[in-house]
Amino acid sequence: MSLAxxxxxxxxxxxxxxxxxxxxxxxxxxxxxxxxxMLISIAVMMGFKEExxxxxxxxxxxxxxxxxxxxxxxxxxxxxxxxxxxLEMLPEKATTVLAIRQPVILKTPxxxxxxxxxxxxxxxxWEFIRQNLIEGEIPDFKADSTLYHVIISRNLARDLSxxxxxxxxxxxxxxxxxxxxxxxxxxxxxxxFSEYDDNYIFSTLPMLSALAGVGENLGTQIEIYGLxxxxxxxxxxxxxxxxxxxxxxxxxxxxxxxxxxxxxxxALYFNWLALLDTNVIVILTLMSLLTCLTLVSSLxxxxxxxxxxxxxxxxxxxxxSLIRRSxxxxxxxxxxxxxxxxxxxxxxxxxxQDATGVIPLNPEAYYLDHVPMLLSVPALIVLNLSVIVVxxxxxxxxxxxxxxxxxxxxxxxx
Numbered sequence: 001m002s003l004a005x006x007x008x009x010x011x012x013x014x015x016x017x018x019x020x021x022x023x024x025x026x027x028x029x030x031x032x033x034x035x036x037x038m039l040i041s042i043a044v045m046m047g048f049k050e051e052x053x054x055x056x057x058x059x060x061x062x063x064x065x066x067x068x069x070x071x072x073x074x075x076x077x078x079x080x081x082x083x084x085x086x087l088e089m090l091p092e093k094a095t096t097v098l099a100i101r102q103p104v105i106l107k108t109p110x111x112x113x114x115x116x117x118x119x120x121x122x123x124x125x126w127e128f129i130r131q132n133l134i135e136g137e138i139p140d141f142k143a144d145s146t147l148y149h150v151i152i153s154r155n156l157a158r159d160l161s162x163x164x165x166x167x168x169x170x171x172x173x174x175x176x177x178x179x180x181x182x183x184x185x186x187x188x189x190x191x192x193f194s195e196y197d198d199n200y201i202f203s204t205l206p207m208l209s210a211l212a213g214v215g216e217n218l219g220t221q222i223e224i225y226g227l228x229x230x231x232x233x234x235x236x237x238x239x240x241x242x243x244x245x246x247x248x249x250x251x252x253x254x255x256x257x258x259x260x261x262x263x264x265x266x267a268l269y270f271n272w273l274a275l276l277d278t279n280v281i282v283i284l285t286l287m288s289l290l291t292c293l294t295l296v297s298s299l300x301x302x303x304x305x306x307x308x309x310x311x312x313x314x315x316x317x318x319x320x321s322l323i324r325r326s327x328x329x330x331x332x333x334x335x336x337x338x339x340x341x342x343x344x345x346x347x348x349x350x351x352x353q354d355a356t357g358v359i360p361l362n363p364e365a366y367y368l369d370h371v372p373m374l375l376s377v378p379a380l381i382v383l384n385l386s387v388i389v390v391x392x393x394x395x396x397x398x399x400x401x402x403x404x405x406x407x408x409x410x411x412x413x414x
Contacts, residue, residue, distance in 0.1 A: 024298065024301075024334060027294050027295070027297070027298040027334050027338070028334055028337045028338045028341065029338075030290065030291070030294040030338070031291050031294055031295070031334070031335060031337075031338025031339065031342065032338045032339075032341040032342035032345065033342070034287040034288075034290050034291045034294075034338075034342070035287075035291075035338060035339055035341075035342025035343060035346060035383075035387070036342045036345050036346040036349070037283065037287050038283065038284055038287045038288075038346075038383060038387075039342070039343070039346030039347070039350065039380070039383065040346055040349060040350065040373070041280050041283045041284065041287075042280060042284075042376070042379050042383065043346075043350045043373040043374055043375055043376075044371060044372065044373055045276045045277070045279075045280045046374040046376055046379070047354070047371075047372030047373045047374035048273075048276060048366075048368070048372050049273050049276060050372070050374055051368055051372045052193075052269065052273060052367060052368075053273070054128070055191050055193045055196070055367065056193075056262060056266045056269055056270075057225070057262055058128035058129070058132075058191070059193070059196045059200060060262050060265045060266050061097075061099075061221075061223030061224055061225055061262065062224055062225055062226075062227050062233050062261065062262050063223070063224035063227070063233065063236060063237055063240065063259060063260070063261050063262070064221045064222065064223050064224070064259070064260050064265070065078060065083060065221060065222040065224075065240065065244070065257055065258070065259055066078055066220065066221040066222075066257070066258055066260070067255055067256065067257060067258075068256040068257065068258045075101075075220050077212075077214060077218040077219060077220060078098075078218065078219060078220070078221060078222055078255075078257065079217055079218055079255075080096075080098045080217050080218075080219065080222055081217050082253055082255065083222060083244070083257065085247075086240060086243040086244055086247060087222075087224075087240075089239055089240070089243055090224065090236060090240075091226075091227070091232075091236070093226045093227075093228075094224055094225070094226045094227055094236070095125065095224070095225050095226045096222055096223070096224050096225075097120055097121045097123065097124045097222070097223050097225070098120075098121045098205060098216075098217070098218075098219040098221075098222055098223075099118060099119060099120050099121070099205065099219050099220065099221055099222075099223050100118075100119045100205060100208040100209065100212070100219045100220050101116050101117070101118050101119075101220050101221070102116065102117045102119065102172055102173075102208050102211070102212075102220075103115075103116055103117075103172075103173045104116070104117045104170050104171065104172050104173065104201075105170070105171040105173070105178075106156070106160060106168050106169070106170055106183075106201075107168070107169045107170075107171065108160045108161060108162055108166075108168060108169070110160075110161045111159060111160050111161055112160075113156065113159050113160060115152075115156060115199055115200065115201050116199050116200055116201070117150070117170070117172070117201050117202075117203055117208065118200055118201070118202050118203070119202075119203045119204055119205040119206075119207055119208035119209070119219075120202065120203075120204065120205055120223075121205045121216070121219075122141055122142050122204065122205065122206070125225070126138045129151060129187075129189050129202060132189045132190060132191045133151075133187055133188070133189050134154060134188055134189065134190050135163075135164045135187060135188040136151075136164050136165075136185070136186055136187030136188055137186070137187055138151070138186075138187060139151075139186045139187070141204040146186070146204070147204065147206060147207050147210075148181060148182065148183050148184060148203075148207060149183070149184050149186035149203070149204075150168075150183045150184070150185065150186060150201050150202065150203045151185075151186060151187045151188070151189055151201060151202040151203075152168075152185055152187075152188060152189075152201045152202075153188070153189055153190060153191075153196075153197035153198070153200065153201070154188055154189070154190040154197070155190075155194060155197045155198050156197070156198070156201065157185065157188050162185055163185070164185055164186075164187070164188060165184065165185060165186075166184075166185050167182050167183065167184055167185075168182070168183045168184075168185065169181075169182055169183075170182070170183050172208075172211055179211055181207075181211070183203070191367075192363035192367050192368055192369055193367045194363075194364065194367070205219065224236070230263065233261050233262070233263070234261065234263075237259050237260075237261045240259045241258075241259045244257040244259065288387070288390060291335075291338075291387060291391065292390065292391060292394045295331055295334065295335060295391050295394065295395060296394065296395065296398045298331055298334050299327060299328070299331045299395055299398055299399060300398065300401070302327055302330055302331060303327060303399075303401060324396075324399040324400070327399055328392065328395045328396070328399050331395055332388070332391065332392065332395075335387070335388065335391050336388075339384055339387065339388070343380070343384065347375065347380075349373075350373045350374075350375045351375065353370075353371060353373045354372075354373050354374070354375065357369075357370030357371075358370075359371040
């Protein structure tokens with residue numbers, strides 16, 4: 001094994017003039033290009049899925065607990081004090097907030113539109129909305145003076161022709177009647193996620209509790225945030241469901257609670273994101289085939305350029321397996337050179353795009369205003385190792401051409 005590596009290291013990839021052979025330059029460039037495409041494809045897929053995932057979970061909680069009702073026209077309220085003992089089984093990093101979602105008609109002198117007001121308990125972490133603010137600031141919802149302050153999206157502000165600090169007449173629907181309140185636009189956000197931006201405005205829970213005439217311990221659902229992976233979300237959903245069912249069956253509560261995770265409430269978007277995996281697999285397969293074909297072509301070129309040396313080695317008693325390994329190792333040097341160049345270019349492109357967002361996207365079509373790229377070191381390592389292993393296996397069969405070269409005819413081959 002060491003002798004084959006020694007022979008491969010002694011062989012030069014340069015021409016007698018000292019310049020890199022044109023065929024080798026083309027091979028290295030092709031491999032580097034394939035690696036860049038594969039790296040960027042993986043980075044875009046991971047970045048896109050992470051960005052969209054964060055937006056979805058900013059609107060729809062990772063887990064939500066609500067009261068089951070066979071009548072869709074009525075939304076029963078959940079008592080957080082009744083559920084609190086079961087919530088204690090959640091991880092310490094998990095946060096729970098009580099929320100009310102209330103349909104509303106928003107009206108200005110010029111326009112009107114329908115929306116959903118999401119009133120959230122005072123201890124809610126507004127970081128998601130804060131990151132997407134374009135005007136104004138998050139109000140101090142703990143103060144009574146901000147009871148009727150709301151945060152609306154840029155889409156709704158445009159539809160209603162209102163700006164920061166202006167008032168909106170809100171007609172809250174409930175049963176056969178409605179209640180009217182005048183709301184003040186305290187901030188405007190834009191997540192580029194039109195399906196949500198067109199429908200949601202944010203307020204505080206006490207406002208909607210007062211409208212409904214209920215205590216602040218009641219809401220349409222309990223929302224849970226702060227969980228890690230999708231696996232952890234699924235496990236916590238299963239534990240909460242089991243705990244709530246046990247509470248019902250043992251008679252400690254008369255209420256039938258349901259637990260919904262975000263992959264169910266936003267299944268349409270997660271199924272759409274799953275399609276990205278297929279696209280990336282197709283790209284990786286095509287680029288891998290291109291890399292393998294390039295390496296096989298390079299191997300044949302190297303063999304043809306050194307037919308005399310192969311004949312001499314065979315005449316000296318070198319076994320075919322030793323010569324084959326030597327040329328495989330020599331070809332792998334081309335692969336490594338392409339990997340190094342491709343990784344450097346790919347990582348630089350990913351880091352620059354992640355920092356600047358210089359490559360734009362149409363937010364109406366992709367929900368993002370720039371191409372997201374996420375650099376994952378484990379994915380980078382796995383990709384490079386996979387390319388090396390696949391390339392080494394692919395080169396084994398083509399290198400068998402060496403066994404067909406007769407030393408007596410090729411020692412003087414020119």
